[in-house]
Amino acid sequence: MMSKLSNVWVFSDIASRLPEVIAGGVQLGEKVSAFVIGSEDEIAKAYSLGATHVYYLGEKDTSKIIEDYAETMAHAISNGDTNTLMLLGATKRGKALAAKLGVQLNAGVINDASEVTVADGVTAKHMVYGGLAIGEEKIVSPIALITIGNGVFEAAQADNSKTGEAVSVSFIEPKAAIKCIERRAKQGESVDLGKAKRVIAIGSGIGKQENLQMVADLGAALGAELGCSRPIAETEKWMERERYIGVSGVMLKPELYLALGISGQIQHMVGALGSQTILAVNKDKNAPIFQYADYGIVGDLNKVVPALISAFKG
Amino acid sequence: MKIITCYKLVPEEQDITVKADGILDTSKAAPKINQFDLNAVEAAVEIKALVGECKITALSMGGKALDNPKARKDILSRGPDDLTVVVDEKFEHLLPHQTARVLAAAAQKNGFDLIICGDGSGDLYAQQVGIQLGELLEVATINAVSKIVSAQDGTVTVERALDDEVEVLEITLPAVISVSADINEPTIPSMKTILAAGRKPVTKLSAEDLEIAEIPALVESVSVLAPKQAERKQIIIDGDDEDQVAEFAEHLRKALK
Ligand SMILES: Cc1cc2nc3c(=O)[nH]c(=O)nc-3n(C[C@H](O)[C@H](O)[C@H](O)COP(=O)(O)OP(=O)(O)OC[C@H]3O[C@@H](n4cnc5c(N)ncnc54)[C@H](O)[C@@H]3O)c2cc1C
Numbered sequence: 001m002m003s004k005l006s007n008v009w010v011f012s013d014i015a016s017r018l019p020e021v022i023a024g025g026v027q028l029g030e031k032v033s034a035f036v037i038g039s040e041d042e043i044a045k046a047y048s049l050g051a052t053h054v055y056y057l058g059e060k061d062t063s064k065i066i067e068d069y070a071e072t073m074a075h076a077i078s079n080g081d082t083n084t085l086m087l088l089g090a091t092k093r094g095k096a097l098a099a100k101l102g103v104q105l106n107a108g109v110i111n112d113a114s115e116v117t118v119a120d121g122v123t124a125k126h127m128v129y130g131g132l133a134i135g136e137e138k139i140v141s142p143i144a145l146i147t148i149g150n151g152v153f154e155a156a157q158a159d160n161s162k163t164g165e166a167v168s169v170s171f172i173e174p175k176a177a178i179k180c181i182e183r184r185a186k187q188g189e190s191v192d193l194g195k196a197k198r199v200i201a202i203g204s205g206i207g208k209q210e211n212l213q214m215v216a217d218l219g220a221a222l223g224a225e226l227g228c229s230r231p232i233a234e235t236e237k238w239m240e241r242e243r244y245i246g247v248s249g250v251m252l253k254p255e256l257y258l259a260l261g262i263s264g265q266i267q268h269m270v271g272a273l274g275s276q277t278i279l280a281v282n283k284d285k286n287a288p289i290f291q292y293a294d295y296g297i298v299g300d301l302n303k304v305v306p307a308l309i310s311a312f313k314g
Numbered sequence: 315m316k317i318i319t320c321y322k323l324v325p326e327e328q329d330i331t332v333k334a335d336g337i338l339d340t341s342k343a344a345p346k347i348n349q350f351d352l353n354a355v356e357a358a359v360e361i362k363a364l365v366g367e368c369k370i371t372a373l374s375m376g377g378k379a380l381d382n383p384k385a386r387k388d389i390l391s392r393g394p395d396d397l398t399v400v401v402d403e404k405f406e407h408l409l410p411h412q413t414a415r416v417l418a419a420a421a422q423k424n425g426f427d428l429i430i431c432g433d434g435s436g437d438l439y440a441q442q443v444g445i446q447l448g449e450l451l452e453v454a455t456i457n458a459v460s461k462i463v464s465a466q467d468g469t470v471t472v473e474r475a476l477d478d479e480v481e482v483l484e485i486t487l488p489a490v491i492s493v494s495a496d497i498n499e500p501t502i503p504s505m506k507t508i509l510a511a512g513r514k515p516v517t518k519l520s521a522e523d524l525e526i527a528e529i530p531a532l533v534e535s536v537s538v539l540a541p542k543q544a545e546r547k548q549i550i551i552d553g554d555d556e557d558q559v560a561e562f563a564e565h566l567r568k569a570l571k
Contacts, residue, residue, distance in 0.1 A: 099445035299554025
């Protein structure tokens, strides 16, 4: 039976993920205690989203990294209820923090959870073996640490009538701090492929970089965002990392996903299986992609794509 | 500088099959070095080139697969000077917090300035062993390292590509870092390095040799099951002549509505 914990801690290093972690907290806990690092506005924001308690760790300090707040958070958590859960966004920082807290609090950690349940203990599911299977694990330590993937909880809506006073928490120096000597925004445009309605994905079968133009033309004709398989982003570097689909990349849920020259190995496909309709172009009729497709054509993309462009243009 | 680079043997993904009840069959999947750990070894080789005076020890723990001479040669052909394996049947299917504790004990025995891990492994992809290891050893520790900027005795400077920003970090040694898959392109071993690998020293340790304190039970595995796949129409047109492409375009048109 699903039950609630008396208190769930939440933290997000990225502001846009806060509504989801708080929503998770509200669903799994009677009280929701949020750690906030940043401006006073962010305290108000956490309350408006449904936090019942805010623990304020101060303004952002550019010389500190977020992970160096682990000792401070661990201290606050260990002073509270012993049976508790902390939810974080499954970002790189979220995972680093969770692992550090796991050792400091002698607590179990599960990353990239796709489902979290509280019964006797906290249980979570996450993808294993490159998407071939789902692993279910139960945290049996009194404190549980879980980082959640995108879209696991429906984002909480802000209600500005909900307010409160924050408790100030003083910083505890970590045993071995890391010095941040520079910080810069990431280069390149930011795309959120996870929210796209239509996606055309290209794989190694595209052959050469010049062919990207023809795919961009098809994308324009269909009103689709462009994505890719891992080799295109990581080996060839023809597209940004934000565009590669799969277990270690973006998870899609569009209405339409069209794969061009993608073999369809499971590590890629798990990112595309949430699509309503899957279409594929591949010259190998035995390519695994066809097992996952609603509509497929066994053919050369150099022939099929130009034909599709003329069929759909204007 | 004394570097340890950790690696895990995982079943070859291509050879894992799913049985009717959703249970994975890994019996035909040969053990191979986890892909992400190859990036870690390569990063160690890169640092060695920067600091000169440097020894790289590859470290792994697990079951009897680690006894396999081919698997040992494989890791040693990628640059480490020697290898330490901790082999015990009970280390066959450890959860991440347990793995971290065994590695911590082995690293302490070996001694180190810097430990390099991959960000995760292709099997469980738990993404926490490196950080837990550093935390257990009470040294500076960080994940997602995407570039080695410089290295000298006592410090390494690295870049870390995060979800929204890039950090440049100065890390005082001893430390443990986990590297992301895009940090480098692992070198493919040459025949010469493969032959030389056979002559490099290997140390085999048992659980008893490490005197590991009792490992707490923090997490239990409940199940590992393949999910049910949604039914797909699987209408496949064989051939790319004009008519066939037109037929495909018609399906695409309907899907766009
Ligand atoms: C732990 C792990 C995690 C991974 N995570 C991811 C991930 O998140 N995302 C990801 O994408 N991959 C991931 N991979 C890699 C994945 O296993 C595959 O290697 C990868 O998806 C293959 O990419 P591809 O289909 O583009 O290339 P290939 O497998 O090389 O396939 C190319 C396809 O193009 C077809 N083709 C060639 N020429 C033409 C043409 N002219 N016209 C039509 N078709 C053509 C070929 O028939 C072939 O099927 C991961 C692997 C591991 C081990």
